Amino acid sequence: MIGSDLDRVLVVDDEPAIVDLMELYLRSDYEIIRAYNGKEALEKARSDKPSVIILDVMMPDMNGYEVCKVLKTSVETQFIPIIMVTALSGKDEKIKGLESGADEFLSKPVNRLELVTRVKSLTRIKHLQDRILAERNYAYQCIDVAGVIMVVVDREQKINLVNRTGNELLGYDDFELIGQNMFDMLFLPEEREIEKEKFNHIINNNIATTSVHERKILKKNGEILIVSLSEAPIYDSNGDIEAVIYSGKDITELKIKDELLLSLSEIRDIVTGVINQDFLSQMSAIQDNVQKLLEEETKIQNTEYIEKIIQNLSNMIETLKNTSAYLVDKQPKEKIQ
Numbered sequence: 001m002i003g004s005d006l007d008r009v010l011v012v013d014d015e016p017a018i019v020d021l022m023e024l025y026l027r028s029d030y031e032i033i034r035a036y037n038g039k040e041a042l043e044k045a046r047s048d049k050p051s052v053i054i055l056d057v058m059m060p061d062m063n064g065y066e067v068c069k070v071l072k073t074s075v076e077t078q079f080i081p082i083i084m085v086t087a088l089s090g091k092d093e094k095i096k097g098l099e100s101g102a103d104e105f106l107s108k109p110v111n112r113l114e115l116v117t118r119v120k121s122l123t124r125i126k127h128l129q130d131r132i133l134a135e136r137n138y139a140y141q142c143i144d145v146a147g148v149i150m151v152v153v154d155r156e157q158k159i160n161l162v163n164r165t166g167n168e169l170l171g172y173d174d175f176e177l178i179g180q181n182m183f184d185m186l187f188l189p190e191e192r193e194i195e196k197e198k199f200n201h202i203i204n205n206n207i208a209t210t211s212v213h214e215r216k217i218l219k220k221n222g223e224i225l226i227v228s229l230s231e232a233p234i235y236d237s238n239g240d241i242e243a244v245i246y247s248g249k250d251i252t253e254l255k256i257k258d259e260l261l262l263s264l265s266e267i268r269d270i271v272t273g274v275i276n277q278d279f280l281s282q283m284s285a286i287q288d289n290v291q292k293l294l295e296e297e298t299k300i301q302n303t304e305y306i307e308k309i310i311q312n313l314s315n316m317i318e319t320l321k322n323t324s325a326y327l328v329d330k331q332p333k334e335k336i337q
Contacts, residue, residue, distance in 0.1 A: 006031040006052040007029075007123050008030065008031045008052035009050055010044055010048065011032055011034060012037075012067070013059075014036055014058075014060060018056070019034050020026070021110075026116065029116075030119070033048050033050055037061045046076050052122045052276070053081070053082045055084055055102075056085050056166075057084055057093070057097065061133065064085075069104050072101030079133070080089070081103040081104070081123075082104075083104040083118055083119070084100075085106045086107065106117050147165060148165060149163070150163040150247045151164070151166055151177075151245070152245050155243065155246050157243075159179065159181075159182050170186070171221055187215075187218065188218060188224075191216070202241065212228060212229070213229055213230075216293065217248075225250055230248065232244070232247070283313060283316060290309050290313065293306055
């Protein structure tokens with residue numbers, strides 16, 4: 001029934017008759033995949049992606065405990081529910097099976113109703129788990145493509161998650177920051193202890209802060225990013241803060257631009273002040289004095305010369321006034337929001 005819409009159940013036993021019996025019990029509701037040893041079970045678990053695995057303990061190449069341990073420690077197969085089946089009935093064997101990662105444990109001979117019930121229950125759990133994983137993966141994808149730095153820090157100040165934008169802006173490879181102390185890695189040495197105290201205050205007092213602050217963050221190469229950074233708590237099922245998510249936008253270029261605009265504004269203020277207080281006042285005084293000379297002069301030749309001086313002074317004064325007005329009108333207005 002390959003390609004059907006039925007859930008797949010991988011049955012693993014070195015005795016074909018046992019596999020036949022399991023298939024007889026389950027084939028009306030499930031697509032059965034067969035495996036007769038541990039190696040084949042591992043291969044088919046990875047390739048066929050069953051919803052549930054029924055795994056015999058006593059097999060010649062790899063026993064069921066070994067197979068279960070490999071499956072439960074592999075990223076590809078760790079969430080597949082496993083039912084261990086054995087003819088051994090001792091408590092130690094059952095504990096050993098559960099310790100290897102098994103989700104259920106049945107004894108031979110297997111009761112049909114019990115087997116069907118367990119498989120149905122685990123299939124339902126697997127569907128729920130798949131949906132949760134899909135939603136989690138979608139959330140991670142959204143975080144990854146977000147145009148801001150996002151870092152999740154646990155109660156021990158260790159980084160649990162960094163999104164793709166964060167790694168790229170900070171210059172780190174994937175997972176390179178995971179497990180590292182957030183403040184020792186990303187904050188300036190002189191600010192680390194203060195930031196740690198703030199973090200511990202949030203955690204210990206269960207403070208629901210969403211404050212935004214401008215912070216300097218260290219890149220891997222030692223360069224500094226200026227980031228508009230905010231923190232928000234992540235709560236556990238008891239309502240306690242189990243982690244804090246830091247998110248921030250790189251405003252380094254905007255900040256530099258804003259500081260440059262501010263410097264230009266200060267320069268314009270100085271130039272405007274010099275024009276108004278020094279040049280214009282002195283030029284006006286000179287113009288007044290020359291005007292007095294003109295009034296006292298009697299020679300026509302000197303009068304014409306003084307009139308030209310007055311006209312030039314008037315032109316210069318007008319130019320300085322226009323320059324001052326232009327500088328005032330062109331004051332920069334762009335600021336970081």
